[in-house]
Amino acid sequence: MLDLNTKKIKKNAYRVTKVRGETASRVRVPGGLLTAELLPLIQNIAETYGNGKIHLTTRQGFEIPGIKYTDIDAVNALLQPIIEKLNINQEIPGKGYTSAGTRNISACIGSNVCPFATYNTTNFAKKMEQEIFPNDLHFKVSFTGCANDCIKTRMHDFGIIGMTEPQYEKERCMGCQACVKACKKKSVDALSVENYRIVRNTEKCVGCGECVINCPTRAWTRSPETYYRLVIMGRTGKRNPRLAEDFLVWATEDAIIKIIKNTYGFVTNYIDREAPGGKEHIGYIIDRTGFSEFKKWALDGVELDSRTIVKGPIYWGGIHYD
Amino acid sequence: MALTELNTSKSENPYIPFLSEITDVIKHTKIEYTFRMTYHGDVKPGQFFEVSLPKFGEAPISVSGIGDGTVDLTIRKVGKVTDEIFENYVGDTLFLRGPYGNGFDIANYKDKEILLVAGGTGLSPVKGIVDYFSAHPDDCKGFTLLVGFKSPKDMLFKKDFEIWKKNINIIMTVDYPDEHYDGNCGLVTQYIPELMIKGLTDAVGIVVGPPIMMKCTISDLLAKGFKEENLWISQERKMCCGIGKCGHCKIDDTYICLDGPVFNYTKGKFLKD
Amino acid sequence: MGYQTTTAKMNAIFADLSKEYVIYAPKRYVGDGTFVHIDTIRYGEITDLSEIEFAEKSNYSFKEVLLPISETLFYFTENEMKEADAPKKGAIVFLRSCDLHGLKRMDAIYLENGAVDTYYKRLRDNTKFILMGCENSFENCFCVSMGTQQSDDYDAYLKVAGETVLVDSHWDVLDAALAGATQTPVIPDSVTANDTVVTIPETVPQTLFDSPFWEDYGNRCIACGRCNFVCPTCTCFTMQDIFYTDNGKAGERRRVWASCHVDGYTDMAGGHAFRNDKGQRMRFKVMHKVNDYKRRFGTHMCIGCGRCDDVCPEYISFANCINKLDALVNDTAKEEN
Structure with a gap:
């Protein structure tokens, strides 16, 4: 006879599934990158306590279905080395994940592999995980290496898109225009030619780095600093799915971390206490409070780089079904 | 305009152009003018000058006539530099570098029967040869100029033809006649079979024009009995420095700007871009 | 000393x-x-x-x-x-x-x-x-x-x-x-062998200029010119005239590096280009580096630094091209005998 506290089970990162008596464990993999040695551990859980199957989640975690509720403690014990190896913050060792609301932080493969990446997405994702987990408020954060946005940050509450500020050394430029062609065909057409030299339209430039990638002589190089575009409050869902809008452009790592942490305070203050399951998407809260109130909370104590552009007021579009 | 000594004389530095005065402009067509420029120095037909308009760059232009203290440069309006020359030449000067290239050596053709086949602006680099033998008809055994233009509107050097026809045999043809035209029509190659060449083993053929025209003409001349070593061509290529440095005109181990643009066909036939 | x-x-x-x-x-x-x-x-x-x-x-x-x-x-x-x-x-x-x-x-x-x-x-x-x-x-x-x-x-x-x-x-x-x-006597360090060994065909018949051999390179090369720009023996340039935007009557002429692989290298005023095909550009460069130059100056131009192979974003190997070309030349000679 099962007698469960489903709230506690869900907070422990187990799902209440449609199959009576069975749950599913969700394994966090911040940044979506793990060492192969962890796979046999996940395999073992699936084969010992689950139904032998593993689902790859859209958020780059693993979901192990077919686990009996009665085996949760045993599964938590097997999760412990995975949690430790992936350096996940944990309140009580041995008891599994101690919250689930703040979702696994996902990232494209970034500079580990991708030639377009402007930074190490995994490292930033792991750093963010350290800063905001465990936290049970419903936050979705993701990182993408460049403006191609392969991880689809624009469907997240917080999306971080890498940018580089192209540095032009005109004496190394012969005017081959490889950068101009690449920018025109693959990016935003922000480069033009004047007197055989390149002029970058700084208003248009999205910092994708195509000019740097295509320059054959190192006339274009990356800025030593990595910058980010912080896009906010994108979402899927029944009522008003929508893409995230730009909040900060040319922002720094520190500013982004602080803004996201500040948002937990904003949500705690303004969340609908009557919301089903105590969960409410941040975006709907901002829809209620207005953007300027969010902005006040988000930027509180944030030191912005002189290059950073703060957008606002922001109006989100999307599809309205309500 | 007073020209300083510095500007009009050649610099030690081969990249620095000198200033040359435009003494006359002869308009052939809407897009082809001959500029008569002051120049004191040795120059041969088929050589070229880098004509320069600071701010716009340089263009290689063949010498289309050699006078006493002047050279003629026939310029076709097809690029940034030449467009600008057409707009701004009036009563003015141009910067020149050169002459570059080997040019045609008149001595190679003296005392021979000469057939010169030219297409369009290809007449410019060989015009000096026609001028010479038109003025010295006794220096060769006979001179035929077979020349083709796209249409009557595109004809170059009309006044010169009036002079030439006194001493040399001219066959002119156009690809596209208009209603006022009553001369020959069609490609230059159509007129090769009927040419009466007396001593084919010794006769000289000079062919200059667009690549296809040159290819077909040479093929027909060889078929007619001309010897490879008696055929001469001039190769037009992208030229930039004119002095064997920039590389643009290079074909195999040949720098057109240094070793050409004039080649005997025994060498020229191996030039493959 | x-x-x-x-x-x-x-x-x-x-x-x-x-x-x-x-x-x-x-x-x-x-x-x-x-x-x-x-x-x-x-x-x-x-x-x-x-x-x-x-x-x-x-x-x-x-x-x-x-x-x-x-x-x-x-x-x-x-x-x-x-x-x-x-x-x-x-x-x-x-x-x-x-x-x-x-x-x-x-x-x-x-x-x-x-x-x-x-x-x-x-x-x-x-x-x-x-x-x-x-x-x-x-x-x-x-x-x-x-x-x-x-x-x-x-x-x-x-x-x-x-x-x-x-x-x-x-x-x-x-x-x-x-x-x-x-x-003290000092003798420079130098290598006696490389992993990459190249055999250069002394002559390449012109009939091979149009060989399908070059088409492969035509499909692979993206005409970026990196191989030329890293090469210590590539010396081509192009000239540019600049006028100062604040004084339209003054300016400068400069020269900048040029590449026989990059579009525009053979373009004449009026637009005609002599080597549009990238495979033919590869042929032109290869022949220049190991053949044409030698005929004019007595040594091969290529000095074997391999930077072109290091840099090519499409993984085209110049060294391997020469070896493959050598094999092609030998095969062609055998067929003719």
Whole structure:
């Protein structure tokens, strides 16, 4: 006879599934990158306590279905080395994940592999995980290496898109225009030619780095600093799915971390206490409070780089079904 | 305009152009003018000058006539530099570098029967040869100029033809006649079979024009009995420095700007871009 | 004369020399590469031996010291031209044996082929060359195949081993500066073999110019020109006229590097281009590097540094192309016999 506290089970990162008596464990993999040695551990859980199957989640975690509720403690014990190896913050060792609301932080493969990446997405994702987990408020954060946005940050509450500020050394430029062609065909057409030299339209430039990638002589190089575009409050869902809008452009790592942490305070203050399951998407809260109130909370104590552009007021579009 | 000594004389530095005065402009067509420029120095037909308009760059232009203290440069309006020359030449000067290239050596053709086949602006680099033998008809055994233009509107050097026809045999043809035209029509190659060449083993053929025209003409001349070593061509290529440095005109181990643009066909036939 | 000295002493000598010379050497430019977190090793000014990257091959060659990527030739107003001033100081260039052979290729074009190039000569005449040894061959090097693994045509050879510096000087100024140092025979490090071995066909029949062999390269090459820009023997340039935007009547003419792989190289006014096909551009370059140049100047142009293979974003190997071409030439000759 099962007698469960489903709230506690869900907070422990187990799902209440449609199959009576069975749950599913969700394994966090911040940044979506793990060492192969962890796979046999996940395999073992699936084969010992689950139904032998593993689902790859859209958020780059693993979901192990077919686990009996009665085996949760045993599964938590097997999760412990995975949690430790992936350096996940944990309140009580041995008891599994101690919250689930703040979702696994996902990232494209970034500079580990991708030639377009402007930074190490995994490292930033792991750093963010350290800063905001465990936290049970419903936050979705993701990182993408460049403006191609392969991880689809624009469907997240917080999306971080890498940018580089192209540095032009005109004496190394012969005017081959490889950068101009690449920018025109693959990016935003922000480069033009004047007197055989390149002029970058700084208003248009999205910092994708195509000019740097295509320059054959190192006339274009990356800025030593990595910058980010912080896009906010994108979402899927029944009522008003929508893409995230730009909040900060040319922002720094520190500013982004602080803004996201500040948002937990904003949500705690303004969340609908009557919301089903105590969960409410941040975006709907901002829809209620207005953007300027969010902005006040988000930027509180944030030191912005002189290059950073703060957008606002922001109006989100999307599809309205309500 | 007073020209300083510095500007009009050649610099030690081969990249620095000198200033040359435009003494006359002869308009052939809407897009082809001959500029008569002051120049004191040795120059041969088929050589070229880098004509320069600071701010716009340089263009290689063949010498289309050699006078006493002047050279003629026939310029076709097809690029940034030449467009600008057409707009701004009036009563003015141009910067020149050169002459570059080997040019045609008149001595190679003296005392021979000469057939010169030219297409369009290809007449410019060989015009000096026609001028010479038109003025010295006794220096060769006979001179035929077979020349083709796209249409009557595109004809170059009309006044010169009036002079030439006194001493040399001219066959002119156009690809596209208009209603006022009553001369020959069609490609230059159509007129090769009927040419009466007396001593084919010794006769000289000079062919200059667009690549296809040159290819077909040479093929027909060889078929007619001309010897490879008696055929001469001039190769037009992208030229930039004119002095064997920039590389643009290079074909195999040949720098057109240094070793050409004039080649005997025994060498020229191996030039493959 | 060979010497043994210390890095401290040698740095002091270079500090003294830097009053008259800018010292150029391959340096590590952190994060300067095509992709993020990738370094570039290329030539830059140094003030201390520790800045020199001895352990790796430079991505770009020394050629930019003598043939700047962009070089002003003269300034003009409406009727006046003024030659651009030469740098006030001479140059000292650290380079490896292959590159020192590359210098001879540059000399052939700029000093011997046609008129002497004023700009090259004035830099060249005031440049001293210091050989860096190669204890090991790097990836893609084929200097041994090209016979460029050794050179004694240097002003000095210099090797740093910890705090010790070994110098072989052919330069009286350096001899004088090292007068107090221990004399010892110094022989430059050089390799005797490379992993990459290249066999060059002595002649390539023109009938092979249109061979399907080149089509493969036509499909693969993206005409970016990187192979040309990293090559120490590629010396082509194009001229550009600039007018100053604040004074439309004044400006400058400069020359910039050009590449036979990049679009526009053979374009004439009016638009006709002679080699549109990228495979034919590859053929042109390959024939120039190992065949055409030799017919004109007596040596192969390629010096086997392998930088073109290091850099090609499409993984086209020049070295392998030569070997495949050699096989093709041999097969074709057999078929004809």
